[in-house]
Amino acid sequence: MKEVLKTNDPVRLSYAQSLLNDADIEGIVLDEGMSTLYGGGLPFIKRRLMVLDEDEVEALRLLAELLPEDE
Numbered sequence: 828m829k830e831v832l833k834t835n836d837p838v839r840l841s842y843a844q845s846l847l848n849d850a851d852i853e854g855i856v857l858d859e860g861m862s863t864l865y866g867g868g869l870p871f872i873k874r875r876l877m878v879l880d881e882d883e884v885e886a887l888r889l890l891a892e893l894l895p896e897d898e
Contacts, residue, residue: 828855829883831890832876839894840874846893852882 831854832843840856847854857875878886 828877829880829886830875831878831883831886832894833873834876835873837874840876843876843890843894846889847876847878847886850885850889852878852886852889854878854886 831847832840834840834843844854844856855877857877858872859874861872
């Protein structure tokens with residue numbers, strides 16, 4: 828599995844997953860439980876959106892094209 832996005836923004840993460848799903852690319856979120864420890868007060872632990880190795884290039888291209896830049 829390859830990481831295509833790392834964020835603590837649940838809206839950005841959900842939107843990215845939706846974009847991937849629309850393109851028939853399965854995205855899996857890791858570290859969801861860890862990033863919410865202490866009420867989300869640990870900003871250095873981010874949620875990671877992962878895809879299969881063979882979907883990495885297409886997923887990165889799609890996210891770069893359609894996902895707004897992170898602040």
